[in-house]
Amino acid sequence: MRERRAVGARGRRTPVARALWGCGELAVTLGAVLLLLLVHQLWWTNRQAQHAAQDRVAQLESRWARGATPGAGPGDGATADAPQTSGADPPATAPPGPAARPAAGPPRPGRGYAVLRIPRIGLRAPVAEGIGRAAVLNNGYVGHYPHTAQPGGAGNVALAGHRNTHGEPFRRLDRLRPGDTVGIDTARARYRYVVRSVLPRTSPFDTAVIAAVPHSSVHPSYGFTEPGSYLTLTTCTPEFTSTYRLVVWAELRSASPR
Template identity: 65%
Template structure:
């Protein structure tokens, strides 16, 4: 019997088509897009939620620490509140305001840089935040604090006490600053006194270089119709505008109405 020969099948591989390559490229691109989207989403969550939570917790804890420190200080003999004269009669539309008399004589020494030493309260927008010396981002503003511009007057003093705060992220203490209206009350508590200011006017938008809004007699050099013309005790609040940008600055001015010594 003759043996049966078995043939080994020959497999001929055809050309690879371009479709699988295109499909793999599209799939890889889709994976990269999803990954990038997830990373961007995490960044947004970090900026808009996590930084706010961290900063608000830190700012709230700092307010509590200051209040405890002041409560444990030796009490001084009580002093009657000293009202400052209403600047309205001295305002002729150009922002003239007579200097208040309810302040202590002399110029208080500025506190050390980055140290929280006062508490800002604005009932209209539900704000309670610590004030620290300086306007550095890492050391002050990103903690949810309000920063005091070096070189400007201290709260309650003659001249212009100027403050800055974030409008978005990192606690965003000045998020609703644009809601303030003339007549709104602003108070600043320190270890020695409570200073009560009244909002007088708002500059909705100016350039970051409009530095005269921080002058002892504040006035906008970009929008000359906004500001004051005579010495007094002023409070200037500044933040970025529009929201989520740093293109321009929003400015709110207030004048000292009364001082309550502790």
């Protein structure tokens, strides 16, 4: 009898003990859920976006290899499955060389129409019009800022990409240095830019970095002072935050027709 009472006493928990036990179970459950969310965000979204982006690159390269030409509209790289809009301003002056003639207008958001290549960081990613998360960036694409120049054009070709998650095409953008090359391939031509400067950190509101003559209004010693044919790459920094922006500026060096 005494033994059964002892066992029963040990089996009964006080309200405080039951509350602590419940809190412990809740903490374990929440920890498991957070771990699953972390895996989804850092691994699964990357896997999906990278596969989708590389599929689009393969489609574009296959189409260009077959000699497909942009005949469905004014946008560079446009085809029947990429209707056009007239949202981009045309370049003010003709870019250097016959092959550097840019498109008159961009394709619609969400359809890759160019391929960005950065040998230094092993990047090969599709470029789509717009910088919306759902339509462009979260699909692993590099987004083209509306109303900036198209590849090869006079002015500033401004591009944005995720640094973490959703394909993270600009994960290693901080490794670029002056003298590195950046290529943009389209249906009409191959454009090669050379990196001129890197702005490691600036405010998200420093919109002058994507101006036609790109410069920093926060850090006046960075940027260009003369009109030209430029390329600007932007992403968030530090990693896993959106506190600041990392900016890479390049200048058009050559253009060759397909």
